[in-house]
Amino acid sequence: MSKPEINGVVSTNAKVRMTIILVAIVGVYAYTSWATRSTPMDIIRGWGGFQRILTDLFPPNWAYAPQVWEKLVETIQMAIIATTFAAIISVPIFLLSAANLFPNAWIHQPVRFIMNVLRTIPDILLAIIFVGIFGVGVFPGIMALFIFSLGLLAKLMYETIESIDMNPLDAIRASGGNTIQVIWYAVMPQVLPQFVSFSLYVFEVNVRASTVLGFVGAGGIGLLLQQQISFFNFPRVMTIIIIIFIAVVIIDYISNKIRERIV
Amino acid sequence: MDLVMPPKKKRSTAKIIRNIIIAIALIALYVWTFTTIDVRWDRVFSERTIENFGRVIPQLFSPDWAAFQKIMVLMWQTLQMAYTGTLLAAILAIPFGFFAASNMVKSKVLNNISKGFLNGIRAFPELVLALMFVAAVGPRPFAGVLAIAIGSIGMLGKLYSEVIESIDMHVVEALQANGANKIQVLFYGVIPQIIPEFLSYAIYRFEIDVRASTILGIIGAGGIGTLITISISNRKWDEVGMILLVIIVVVTIIDYLSAAIRKRIV
Amino acid sequence: MIEFKDVSLVYPNGTQGLKNVNLKINQGEFVVIVGLSGAGKSTLIRSMNRLVTPTSGQLLIDDDDILPYNQRKLRKLRTEVGMIFQNYNLVKRSTVMKNVISGRLGHTGTFASLFNLFPKEAVSLAYRSLERVNIAEKVYMRADQLSGGQQQRVAIARVLTQQPKIILADEPVASLDPPTSHQVMTYLRKVNKEDNITTIVNLHFIDMAMEYADRIIGMRAGEVVFDGPASEVSEQTFEEIYGRKIREDDLVGGPDDE
Numbered sequence: 001m002s003k004p005e006i007n008g009v010v011s012t013n014a015k016v017r018m019t020i021i022l023v024a025i026v027g028v029y030a031y032t033s034w035a036t037r038s039t040p041m042d043i044i045r046g047w048g049g050f051q052r053i054l055t056d057l058f059p060p061n062w063a064y065a066p067q068v069w070e071k072l073v074e075t076i077q078m079a080i081i082a083t084t085f086a087a088i089i090s091v092p093i094f095l096l097s098a099a100n101l102f103p104n105a106w107i108h109q110p111v112r113f114i115m116n117v118l119r120t121i122p123d124i125l126l127a128i129i130f131v132g133i134f135g136v137g138v139f140p141g142i143m144a145l146f147i148f149s150l151g152l153l154a155k156l157m158y159e160t161i162e163s164i165d166m167n168p169l170d171a172i173r174a175s176g177g178n179t180i181q182v183i184w185y186a187v188m189p190q191v192l193p194q195f196v197s198f199s200l201y202v203f204e205v206n207v208r209a210s211t212v213l214g215f216v217g218a219g220g221i222g223l224l225l226q227q228q229i230s231f232f233n234f235p236r237v238m239t240i241i242i243i244i245f246i247a248v249v250i251i252d253y254i255s256n257k258i259r260e261r262i263v
Numbered sequence: 264m265d266l267v268m269p270p271k272k273k274r275s276t277a278k279i280i281r282n283i284i285i286a287i288a289l290i291a292l293y294v295w296t297f298t299t300i301d302v303r304w305d306r307v308f309s310e311r312t313i314e315n316f317g318r319v320i321p322q323l324f325s326p327d328w329a330a331f332q333k334i335m336v337l338m339w340q341t342l343q344m345a346y347t348g349t350l351l352a353a354i355l356a357i358p359f360g361f362f363a364a365s366n367m368v369k370s371k372v373l374n375n376i377s378k379g380f381l382n383g384i385r386a387f388p389e390l391v392l393a394l395m396f397v398a399a400v401g402p403r404p405f406a407g408v409l410a411i412a413i414g415s416i417g418m419l420g421k422l423y424s425e426v427i428e429s430i431d432m433h434v435v436e437a438l439q440a441n442g443a444n445k446i447q448v449l450f451y452g453v454i455p456q457i458i459p460e461f462l463s464y465a466i467y468r469f470e471i472d473v474r475a476s477t478i479l480g481i482i483g484a485g486g487i488g489t490l491i492t493i494s495i496s497n498r499k500w501d502e503v504g505m506i507l508l509v510i511i512v513v514v515t516i517i518d519y520l521s522a523a524i525r526k527r528i529v
Numbered sequence: 530m531i532e533f534k535d536v537s538l539v540y541p542n543g544t545q546g547l548k549n550v551n552l553k554i555n556q557g558e559f560v561v562i563v564g565l566s567g568a569g570k571s572t573l574i575r576s577m578n579r580l581v582t583p584t585s586g587q588l589l590i591d592d593d594d595i596l597p598y599n600q601r602k603l604r605k606l607r608t609e610v611g612m613i614f615q616n617y618n619l620v621k622r623s624t625v626m627k628n629v630i631s632g633r634l635g636h637t638g639t640f641a642s643l644f645n646l647f648p649k650e651a652v653s654l655a656y657r658s659l660e661r662v663n664i665a666e667k668v669y670m671r672a673d674q675l676s677g678g679q680q681q682r683v684a685i686a687r688v689l690t691q692q693p694k695i696i697l698a699d700e701p702v703a704s705l706d707p708p709t710s711h712q713v714m715t716y717l718r719k720v721n722k723e724d725n726i727t728t729i730v731n732l733h734f735i736d737m738a739m740e741y742a743d744r745i746i747g748m749r750a751g752e753v754v755f756d757g758p759a760s761e762v763s764e765q766t767f768e769e770i771y772g773r774k775i776r777e778d779d780l781v782g783g784p785d786d787e
Contacts, residue, residue: 029350032343036485038408046400053399077296084293120514121507122478124390128495129323129503133315137303171618171684174578175691176608176635181642185631189622212390216481229394241391248386266649269626269656269668 053234060238068224068243075220076247078138078213079206082145087199090150094157095183100166112158119151123209127218138219145210149202156198157191164190197259204248204255211244322500323507330502334490334509341486342513344404344479345472348411353465356416360423367427367453378424384417389475393484404485411472411479418471422464423457430456463525470514470521477510530555531577531695531727536586538572538751546572547583548751556694557725559718561732561742561759565771569751570731574697577729578610579603590695608635611688613717615700617680621673625664625683628672629655632690651690658689662716678709685716689724696720698730702737707781710734714741734781735767 033039096102096111123144130140168186177185214222221244228236306312361367363377393410400406430453438452480488487506494502531554538546547569554560562570575581576588579595587594595606611632619628633651634642641647659665662682672680681701688696698717702710714730718741721728732738738745738759745762747755747770755762755770764775771779 025350028346032347033408035343036340036347036404036408038344038347038405042405046405049399049401053395056398057395074300077300080292080296081300116515117511120474120511120518122474122510124478124481125491125507125510128481128491129319132495132500133319134312135303135306135309135315137306138300139302139307142302165621167614167616167618168620170580171612171614171687172631172634174580174607174610174612175632175687176604176606177631178604178639180639181631181634181637184643185623185627185634186620189620189627192622208386208388212388215390225391225394229398234398237394241387241395244388244391245383245386248388249382252382252386266653267657267660268649268653269659269665272669 056234057238057241059235060242061233061235062239064236064239065243068221068240071214071221071224072243072247074138075210075214075222076207076251078142078145078210078220079203082142082210083149083199083203083206086146086149086153086202087195090153090157093150094154094161095187097154097158098161100162100164101183101187115151115154118147119155121148123148124213124216127213128216131217136217136219141210141213141218141220144213144218145206148209149206152205153198153202156201157195160191160194160198161187193262197263200255200259204252207251208248211248319500323504325501326505326508327499327501328505330505331509334487334502334506337480337487337490338477338509338513340404341476341480341488342473344407344486345411345469345476348408348476349415349465349469349472351408351412352415352419352468353461355412356419356423357461359416359420360427363420363424364427366430366432377420381417381420381424384413385421387414387417389414390479390482393479394482397483402483402485407476407479407484407486410484411476414475415468415472419464419468423461426457426460426464427453459528463529466521466525466528470518473517474514477514530589530591532587532589534587534589536576536583536588538576538581538583539585545751546581547576550586550751550753552746552753552756554727554729556727557721558727559721559741559743560727560729560746561738561744562729562746562748563732563735563738563767563770564748566733568748570733570748571699572751573748574699574729574731577695577697578607578612580612604635608691609693610695610697611691611693613681613684613688613696613698613701615703617677617684617704619672619680619683619687622671624669624671625659625675626652626655626668628683629659629687629690632658632687635691654692655686655690658686659683661689661720662686676709677705678712681705681709681713682716685713685720689720693726695727695729698728700731700733702781703733710737710781717741734779735764735775736780738762 093111093115097108097115099105099108102108126144126147127141130143134140134143164187168190169182172182172186210220210222212222212225214220214224215226217223221240225237225240228234228240359377359381362373363381365371365374368374368377389410392414393407396406396409400409434456435448435452438448443451476486476488478486478488478491480486480490481492483489487510491503491506494500494506531552533550533552536550537548540546550573562573564570572581576583577590579598583596586596588596590606590610595602598606620631630647630651632655633647637647637651656665656668659668662685664679664682664686667675667679667683672683675683684701696717701717702713705713714737717728717730720726730742739762742759745755745757745759746753747766749770749772755766767775767779
């Protein structure tokens with residue numbers, strides 16, 4: 001490598017590189033925003049639309065709120081059930097995915113691979129497929145949430161396990177414990193707080209996700225959203241949106257408070 | 264033989280009561296959830312389900328390659344939407360991040376307002392935002408871009424503020440002691456410390472936004488989601504299978520590239 | 530009784546961990562193994578509970594060759610051989626009691642151990658082991674709230690709860706200060722004499738080795754280069770074992786040296 005030219009505070013090499021990267025990023029942006037018709041010009045032109053929708057949405061139709069409540073409850077229950085089952089079933093899965101517990105690549109790689117694939121599928125797409133099989137209702141929604149959270153929780157947990165202190169495991173194995181005892185006595189105490197914390201986090205994600213699954217027929221408050229939009233009844237739509245908003249904020253708040261106290 | 268046993272574990276009564284209350288609350292929550300949820304078991308375990316199973320699953324797993332081209336075109340549009348939206352959000356979130364950081368903007372009121380605003384945005388599922396934008400500007404990718412951008416500002420703003428709050432303030436102090444003015448401190452002391460992490464988080468958010476963009480089309484906001492609705496209503500599950508395959512592959516590649524780039528940045 | 534017959538260990542990458550080791554250790558002996566880092570001390574000790582496995586020769590414990598042992602016999606072997614580690618290896622978040630009673634896991638069924646259903650005798654044994662190392666009052670404290678020396682004593686209590694025939698200690702005092710190190714070594718000797726448990730310790734402090742051992746085994750490059758009673762050992766012997774002059778950091782110093 002030749003001596004850098006001392007032309008200024010930053011070496012020319014670095015300047016050239018940074019400029020190229022910046023130009024590339026801005027250039028791509030110019031292209032993509034043109035291709036999707038989302039340039040600043042479009043924003044200005046769309047301004048009238050923004051104003052219109054705001055007047056349509058406000059004021060929200062509060063009288064509609066009681067009918068929303070029942071569906072909201074259903075939404076949260078879907079999230080509870082899906083998270084619970086995902087938490088339970090994820091345990092053997094993330095244990096098997098941990099390279100430090102099961103060094104044999106034939107064991108942990110396939111498990112990880114399958115989980116990663118499941119995580120790339122958007123939950124609504126899963127919901128659509130399940131509705132196609134099981135029909136409209138909460139069951140396909142719960143299944144979709146379950147599969148998605150399984151992948152998410154498993155990934156968070158096996159990353160945690162791979163960073164634990166391996167020493168206590170040696171000790172328990174040296175005193176004659178079998179694999180299950182090693183996991184229960186040396187691994188679990190180290191990861192339990194994280195597990196509870198992650199489970200609550202996944203619950204938060206599931207509540208958000210389940211609010212829209214109903215849009216494709218998989219149960220929950222999304223169904224009302226879809227109905228009211230198809231009627232162009234925007235004040236009611238706003239009521240639903242506000243109720244979703246409040247519910248998510250409250251649940252996030254409670255969940256964060258609990259998680260702070262655990263870890 | 265008399266065994267020497269360890270002393271009984273002292274348990275404060277307050278703790279015992281608290282544990283009992285938590286246990287009861289959890290049991291009640293679960294009983295209520297499982298008894299009142301309305302699962303239509305008769306439909307789930309019906310003949311129609313088995314029929315559907317036999318129809319949908321095999322078609323899902325034999326993707327329709329004929330549709331590949333039109334799927335790729337829309338997938339490309341999806342990526343464009345995600346890129347535009349994320350980049351917009353990555354820039355727009357910066358001032359919010361600064362206002363929410365207690366070590367940069369010293370006014371607690373401004374901090375809390377910004378944090379509240381960011382948290383507020385994060386409570387909206389992206390689909391809901393997209394619905395509103397479709398109603399505002401029509402069923403176009405533009406609506407999707409806006410939804411992605413607004414939605415991402417929430418998460419990026421929060422992450423940005425955390426990065427800013429965790430910088431080494433000694434560097435800032437040293438620069439101030441040397442007589443630098445506020446802007447110089449910003450450019451020489453703060454920004455160099457935050458750029459790698461900001462970039463890293465923006466790229467991470469891009470991953471998430473690609474996933475989100477794939478389904479916004481279901482409600483008309485552009486991208487490959489539009490094709491999903493069409494294929495479903497035509498019951499062409501092999502097309503859905505192809506879409507699924509494309510999404511899985513593209514998202515996996517993006518995740519992989521994103522992780523590789525981020526490792527090199529930080 | 531432990532007997533090494535021509536035991537060698539070659540690692541997969543070709544390095545020789547042990548080379549033609551021949552040893553006979555009788556029940557109740559207090560043996561200290563010395564040598565430089567990499568000399569094979571750890572490998573020698575860990576072959577006795579098969580945390581590492583020699584590649585040739587025979588290793589007899591009570592006249593039974595442990596090298597071809599299957600999983601089940603291995604588990605049984607390990608319940609009879611206790612181990613103490615340099616890093617104490619306690620589960621930091623668990624209480625002292627839970628750590629100590631995990632010494633009984635080899636004797637307890639999987640199902641029972643998942644639900645903490647240890648027999649009363651086991652709990653009593655655990656508590657009495659804690660009393661023997663004078664740390665019984667900390668029985669319900671979290672392990673990470675104890676000092677290094679206290680944690681090592683809990684580790685000794687855990688090993689005692691196993692009721693082993695042999696105790697292996699792999700650099701048990703390397704992380705401790707001199708007074709605490711002497712304290713731990715004293716406990717190890719006490720247990721060795723009171724229960725007649727064969728105790729084999731790895732040390733790299735030569736003054737400590739000379740003070741506490743009955744018998745000293747010196748290793749270099751995987752081979753046994755010295756084997757004799759501690760009374761016959763002097764600093765010169767160590768220089769021969771190490772192959773170099775003795776330095777200050779080879780000595781731990783006494784409780785009064787500071």
